[in-house]
Amino acid sequence: MSENERKMPVHVAMIMDGNGRWAKERGMIRLQGHNAGMEALREIVRHSANIGVKYLTVYAFSTENWKRPEEEVSGIFKLLVRYVKSEIDELNRSNVRVQIIGDISRLPEESAKAAGYAVETTKDNTGLVFSIAINYGGRAEIARAARLLAKDVRAGRIAPEDIDEAAVASKLYTADMPDPDLLIRTGGEHRLSNYLTWQTAYSEVYVTDVYWPDFTPEEYDKAVDWYTGRDRRYGGLK
Numbered sequence: 001m002s003e004n005e006r007k008m009p010v011h012v013a014m015i016m017d018g019n020g021r022w023a024k025e026r027g028m029i030r031l032q033g034h035n036a037g038m039e040a041l042r043e044i045v046r047h048s049a050n051i052g053v054k055y056l057t058v059y060a061f062s063t064e065n066w067k068r069p070e071e072e073v074s075g076i077f078k079l080l081v082r083y084v085k086s087e088i089d090e091l092n093r094s095n096v097r098v099q100i101i102g103d104i105s106r107l108p109e110e111s112a113k114a115a116g117y118a119v120e121t122t123k124d125n126t127g128l129v130f131s132i133a134i135n136y137g138g139r140a141e142i143a144r145a146a147r148l149l150a151k152d153v154r155a156g157r158i159a160p161e162d163i164d165e166a167a168v169a170s171k172l173y174t175a176d177m178p179d180p181d182l183l184i185r186t187g188g189e190h191r192l193s194n195y196l197t198w199q200t201a202y203s204e205v206y207v208t209d210v211y212w213p214d215f216t217p218e219e220y221d222k223a224v225d226w227y228t229g230r231d232r233r234y235g236g237l238k
Helices: 019-025 030-051 070-093 109-122 138-154 165-169 217-228
Strands: 011-015 055-062 097-101 129-136 182-185 204-207
Touching (some): 030 055, 030 217, 055 070, 070 109, 097 109, 129 138, 138 165, 182 217
Parallel strands (some): 011 055, 011 182, 055 129, 097 129
16 A cells, blocks of 8 residues: 555544443442543543544434433533533644534533533634534434425425435535544444444444543554555445
8 A cells, every 4th residue: 555545534533432331340430430531532632633633523422322320411411511611721722623513402501501612612723623422313413414405495495306415414413524534432342323324434443442431542543553554445446
């Protein structure tokens, strides 16, 4: 493979799995695992910017996570508020732009305000685009896009035959981003878990048994090194 083909991923998506198992193995409650995961995220965001990744998207809370115990759900949203309060100044100084993807209308008021504050504070930054998927589900996102397109058809802005892949993509939360080149899942599970269902059609998928709280920049580099050796053909031949 030529040096030109060994390119860094532009967009990295992550499924931050294993917080609960990490805590259980240490005799801790699950929320302590989520807290440790927040500390790991801080380093991963910094490292993404340092190695030249342009877009980082992380799965913070899925539409299915509401099924978890109320105490854990409440704790996760409190951690979100704490993360924004502790990190927003550094993110802003580092020229990171924060985006939220997902339906935040169901979030607790304090969490929704924190998310909105992070987006507003960093909206003019031009560095790493850091997207946090909160109350996000891939199928729900596609259904939402279909509803938006149906409204456009009903209003006469487009015709049904105008709906192609580009039209659908334009109605997704990620419309202003390239699709992920690399999807990293920690914790050893081999599934997408309803994450970026449309966008990951041709993503390279890297799974590690390392739990998220132990996913260090060094582990991140292993994933990126693996990615640069992949032969991406998108269904064609070279």
